[in-house]
Amino acid sequence: MRVVAKEAFRFFYNHVPIDVSEGEAVDSDVAVFLLNTRAAVRPDDEDARALAEELGLDVADDGQEQQLATPPPPPVELNIDAPVKDVLDWVGADPARAAQVLELEKAKPQPRSTLIVQLEKTAAASA
Numbered sequence: 597m598r599v600v601a602k603e604a605f606r607f608f609y610n611h612v613p614i615d616v617s618e619g620e621a622v623d624s625d626v627a628v629f630l631l632n633t634r635a636a637v638r639p640d641d642e643d644a645r646a647l648a649e650e651l652g653l654d655v656a657d658d659g660q661e662q663q664l665a666t667p668p669p670p671p672v673e674l675n676i677d678a679p680v681k682d683v684l685d686w687v688g689a690d691p692a693r694a695a696q697v698l699e700l701e702k703a704k705p706q707p708r709s710t711l712i713v714q715l716e717k718t719a720a721a722s723a
Contacts, residue, residue, distance in 0.1 A: 597644045598623040599630055599637035607635060632710045633717070652681045676700045680711045687718060694718035 601616045608614070609626055616622060621640060622630060630637045631647050639645040674686050674697065683701075687693045698715040701707045 597627045597647065598640040599627040599644050600640045602636045602638055605636055607633070628710065629713070632713055650679055650681050652685065674700075676704070680708060680714075683711060684714055687715065689718065689721070691719050691721050694721075 599622050601618055601620045601622065604616065604618045606613055606615050607630070609629060614626070622637070627644060628647065631639070631644060631651060631653070634653070639648045675682065676697065683697060687697055694715045698712065698719055701711055701715065
């Protein structure tokens, strides 16, 4: 999986600061992390495009990743086994829901690390 930085930025991955230049390609697990955290990157291959779509990011015809202008309404009930995008849609920006889902996801035999990262970020917004 590969993404390309739309602008220069710094991020921390495994407690290590990483600087990325505009136009620099990033691949592997780091690319997944950047898409999941909605960093200023655009998908650069089919796997990255598929993940961006799963996360609810719109990949325009010009190859530029953009947030959806109008997010779909969240489902009424939570399905903890739903795709990451659906779970995040249900949580929205609600820290209480994020904390609730985070607890449920961590209790699963195989919790999804990409989902946990997003839920921790949303849950921490209330702190």
